[in-house]
Amino acid sequence: MNLIAKKTNISNSFFIFRTLTQNYVKETVNAHEVEHHSNMKEYWWNSNGPLNALHSFNPLRVSFIINGLTNMKKIETKNIGTRQSLENIKILDVGCGGGILTEALARIDGNVTGIDPSKELITIANDHSVILRNKNIIYFNESIEEHALSNTESYDAIVTSEVLEHVSNKYGFLTKCIDCLKPGGSLFVTTPNRTICSWLSVIVLGETLNFIPKGTHEWEKFICPHELQSILENNCECDTISINGLSYDPFTNRWSWTDSTDLSYALHAVKRI
Amino acid sequence: MYQRMIFISSSRTHLKTNMMLLNSSANRLHLSLGNVSNYSSRKKYYDIVIAGGGMVGCAMACKLSKEAALSGMSILLLEGGPNRKEYDLFAKKNTLDKPYSNRVSAVSKSSVQLLQSIGAWQIIEDLGRNNAVKEMRIWNSGAGRSGGINNVLTFDNDNDLAYIVENDTILGALFKQINEEQNITVNYDTRVNQFNLPDSNRDLATVQVANGEISFETSLLIGSDGYGSKVRSAISGQQYIGWEYSQRAVVATLHIQSDEDDTYKGHVAWQKFAQLGPVALLPLDDKTCSLVWTTSYEEANRLAELSDNEFIDALNDSLSEEKESNNTSLLLADDAAHILAKVLNKYCQSNDENKQNKKIKSIPPIVVGLIKDSRASFPLGFGHACQYVGQRVALVGDAAHRIHPLAGQGVNLGFSDVTELSNQLNQSVLTGADIGDLNALLNYQTAAQRRNVPIMLGVDGIQKMYGSKNNLVPPAITTLIRNVGLTICQSASIVKKLLSDKASGLPV
Numbered sequence: 001m002n003l004i005a006k007k008t009n010i011s012n013s014f015f016i017f018r019t020l021t022q023n024y025v026k027e028t029v030n031a032h033e034v035e036h037h038s039n040m041k042e043y044w045w046n047s048n049g050p051l052n053a054l055h056s057f058n059p060l061r062v063s064f065i066i067n068g069l070t071n072m073k074k075i076e077t078k079n080i081g082t083r084q085s086l087e088n089i090k091i092l093d094v095g096c097g098g099g100i101l102t103e104a105l106a107r108i109d110g111n112v113t114g115i116d117p118s119k120e121l122i123t124i125a126n127d128h129s130v131i132l133r134n135k136n137i138i139y140f141n142e143s144i145e146e147h148a149l150s151n152t153e154s155y156d157a158i159v160t161s162e163v164l165e166h167v168s169n170k171y172g173f174l175t176k177c178i179d180c181l182k183p184g185g186s187l188f189v190t191t192p193n194r195t196i197c198s199w200l201s202v203i204v205l206g207e208t209l210n211f212i213p214k215g216t217h218e219w220e221k222f223i224c225p226h227e228l229q230s231i232l233e234n235n236c237e238c239d240t241i242s243i244n245g246l247s248y249d250p251f252t253n254r255w256s257w258t259d260s261t262d263l264s265y266a267l268h269a270v271k272r273i
Numbered sequence: 274m275y276q277r278m279i280f281i282s283s284s285r286t287h288l289k290t291n292m293m294l295l296n297s298s299a300n301r302l303h304l305s306l307g308n309v310s311n312y313s314s315r316k317k318y319y320d321i322v323i324a325g326g327g328m329v330g331c332a333m334a335c336k337l338s339k340e341a342a343l344s345g346m347s348i349l350l351l352e353g354g355p356n357r358k359e360y361d362l363f364a365k366k367n368t369l370d371k372p373y374s375n376r377v378s379a380v381s382k383s384s385v386q387l388l389q390s391i392g393a394w395q396i397i398e399d400l401g402r403n404n405a406v407k408e409m410r411i412w413n414s415g416a417g418r419s420g421g422i423n424n425v426l427t428f429d430n431d432n433d434l435a436y437i438v439e440n441d442t443i444l445g446a447l448f449k450q451i452n453e454e455q456n457i458t459v460n461y462d463t464r465v466n467q468f469n470l471p472d473s474n475r476d477l478a479t480v481q482v483a484n485g486e487i488s489f490e491t492s493l494l495i496g497s498d499g500y501g502s503k504v505r506s507a508i509s510g511q512q513y514i515g516w517e518y519s520q521r522a523v524v525a526t527l528h529i530q531s532d533e534d535d536t537y538k539g540h541v542a543w544q545k546f547a548q549l550g551p552v553a554l555l556p557l558d559d560k561t562c563s564l565v566w567t568t569s570y571e572e573a574n575r576l577a578e579l580s581d582n583e584f585i586d587a588l589n590d591s592l593s594e595e596k597e598s599n600n601t602s603l604l605l606a607d608d609a610a611h612i613l614a615k616v617l618n619k620y621c622q623s624n625d626e627n628k629q630n631k632k633i634k635s636i637p638p639i640v641v642g643l644i645k646d647s648r649a650s651f652p653l654g655f656g657h658a659c660q661y662v663g664q665r666v667a668l669v670g671d672a673a674h675r676i677h678p679l680a681g682q683g684v685n686l687g688f689s690d691v692t693e694l695s696n697q698l699n700q701s702v703l704t705g706a707d708i709g710d711l712n713a714l715l716n717y718q719t720a721a722q723r724r725n726v727p728i729m730l731g732v733d734g735i736q737k738m739y740g741s742k743n744n745l746v747p748p749a750i751t752t753l754i755r756n757v758g759l760t761i762c763q764s765a766s767i768v769k770k771l772l773s774d775k776a777s778g779l780p781v
């Protein structure tokens with residue numbers, strides 16, 4: 001019973017996630033039509049619902065960001081280990097969706113901007129952000145290209161989580177992200193790897209066993225850590241600080257760090273000064 | 274810190290416009306308009322509202338206010354009862370011979386650690402009203418020919434099984450700490466009676482109190498309102514498994530005559546599995562014990578009618594009762610148990626062999642007096658909430674689980690809940706989660722149930738096994754099970770170790 005419910009949840013989650021993210025960035029992705037979901041709000045913000053994998057991912061990805069910024073000495077000493085750790089840090093969340101990660105960053109006092117090309121998602125994000133009190137959070141319905149026009153070198157950190165795998169023109173997308181970053185600023189990426197292992201688990205196992213609807217992921221669009229690293233280092237004037245493997249257990253809905261980047265990974269790079 | 278009084282006098286549409294205006298304003302300042310309900314009333318916001326200021330609720334408030342990650346969060350504690358003068362610890366200190374309260378708890382080591390972390394244990398120690406239990410002596414009514422105490426659990430000095438502390442003292446120490454925390458507000462004589470728990474985390478939870486025009490809004494409601502919890506029934510999809518044991522616990526504070534040569538004088542807890550239920554004597558000092566006497570309803574009523582002297586006689590009879598000792602089937606059972614003990618001994622040679630070989634010749638204590646007006650009795654029951662948590666709500670303590678006092682675990686389970694919930698909230702808030710984040714709450718539920726449920730089933734099992742009048746099971750078999758159960762405890766040091774580790778609540 002439970003298992004079936006979980007399966008449906010997970011497959012729903014990937015389905016919705018795909019429909020929401022496929023029209024990703026106006027210029028960098030061929031626009032797909034967004035399928036309107038009747039109660040999208042419910043889907044994004046029900047932490048026990050279809051997108052629960054994104055909700056339960058927060059503790060890991062937020063601590064990855066905090067640790068990265070701590071290592072770069074960007075976090076004020078008095079704020080380390082408190083819930084004000086991102087105070088005075090300007091962050092851009094590219095592809096913020098309904099704001100699951102964006103809100104978490106704002107809650108620990110980050111000065112956060114979320115952008116997403118989907119108008120509907122920005123509406124959901126705005127609507128939900130009412131729950132935050134006196135926090136610095138702002139959303140714009142625009143692509144990274146649009147945002148980069150007026151925000152050159154203005155952020156201390158850029159975050160793009162579970163987005164890159166849906167972007168066709170990775171080079172264009174990443175250079176625009178880096179344009180918005182101050183020299184010495186940090187870029188944080190999480191995305192699935194393109195390996196036999198991820199192909200087996202996501203495409204073969206996931207999709208044939210119906211955990212994930214067929215065709216959700218275009219595996220060819222996935223990017224390997226070394227490819228990402230080489231774009232960042234050769235074309236974007238960045239240095240890679242760390243690459244960590246991630247794994248997800250759909251049955252317990254838990255994420256954990258692993259030594260292997262075979263399935264999914266998180267990358268931290270810094271823009272050269 | 275984020276407390277803000279919001280007077281909502283305008284209509285719903287008006288609020289919506291306000292909200293949109295705010296959304297578009299440049300500074301993105303958001304007020305708490307999340308839970309726009311149909312009624313217009315005064316609502317006061319607190320980050321955390323704790324319903325029920327018993328030992329567990331008070332410990333929860335202290336613990337949360339001490340968490341570094343939660344510092345500055347506003348906490349409201351709503352207690353249905355009055356601000357009792359018994360909590361005034363100075364009064365306790367000044368009258369050293371002030372009689373003990375009849376409600377005491379055996380506080381395990383992990384609970385002591387919790388109380389230490391919130392500064393309450395030091396207060397209790399300074400008052401000197403904590404008494405270490407160094408040995409537990411257990412015997413049963415069917416002990417037969419072997420007679421006397423047939424089980425002794427000894428605990429190393431620095432690894433005491435538990436401390437006996439009056440509930441009042443614990444509460445007094447906790448309230449003292451609470452009063453020193455600026456961010457905790459306590460409302461006494463305030464019974465919560467209605468809740469509006471949200472479906473989504475976009476909205477806040479609302480708490481209404483009986484005959485008060487103020488209602489409270491909160492990001493997280495914690496229910497510590499005891500076994501009749503109202504918060505529990507407000508959780509959607511809640512299933513509560515509960516039953517009453519047809520038993521009552523008779524409590525009293527007693528004077529006992531103890532063996533002068535006893536190395537552990539004043540530090541021995543006695544427990545007898547009598548015909549009608551377990552009788553426990555918890556040591557308060559050399560001469561004083563707190564009684565928890567589990568017995569049938571009828572017997573409890575009969576005992577209540579007795580004079581103090583008659584009560585003492587009845588208790589002494591019960592402690593030394595050997596009702597079925599001349600029953601042959603019982604002797605058979607006893608023999609079987611001894612054979613089993615021998616077999617077990619063969620295979621369970623262990624490092625604390627000394628203790629096992631030590632001749633156990635202790636006799637049950639003799640009750641010689643009773644502190645006036647210290648007699649009372651309480652109903653006993655079992656309860657388990659299938660959902661400890663929901664959207665913006667969590668249960669701790671007896672609100673989530675109720676067990677038989679025979680293992681003295683009730684408040685200890687509650688204190689473990691406090692530690693667990695507090696850890697989970699601390700971690701999740703550090704990574705930017707809302708304090709009422711459902712994932713953190715679910716993690717708490719998993720961890721707490723994984724720990725509590727086996728203990729609850731174990732205690733219920735023991736209760737059933739020894740649980741007095743079970744007409745369906747022939748007495749000889751019951752006695753056999755009892756004896757075997759106890760003999761296994763006595764012989765198998767592994768089991769013994771397990772039992773004491775579990776009983777002290779530390780991870781094995």
Ligand SMILES: Cc1cc2nc3c(=O)[nH]c(=O)nc-3n(C[C@H](O)[C@H](O)[C@H](O)COP(=O)(O)OP(=O)(O)OC[C@H]3O[C@@H](n4cnc5c(N)ncnc54)[C@H](O)[C@@H]3O)c2cc1C
Nearest residue numbers: 325327328329353379464465499670671681682683684685
């Ligand atoms: C005879 C007996 C002996 C026991 N011995 C031991 C022992 O040795 N060791 C041990 O660990 N445990 C023991 N227990 C169990 C222990 O007493 C309980 O587990 C413990 O008291 C539970 O604490 P709590 O704070 O969760 O609930 P409670 O102590 O029941 O506190 C609930 C509080 O909430 C308040 N409240 C209730 N409803 C509302 C409302 N609607 N609004 C506002 N406030 C409300 C009440 O006034 C009360 O203050 C024993 C129990 C009994 C009956």
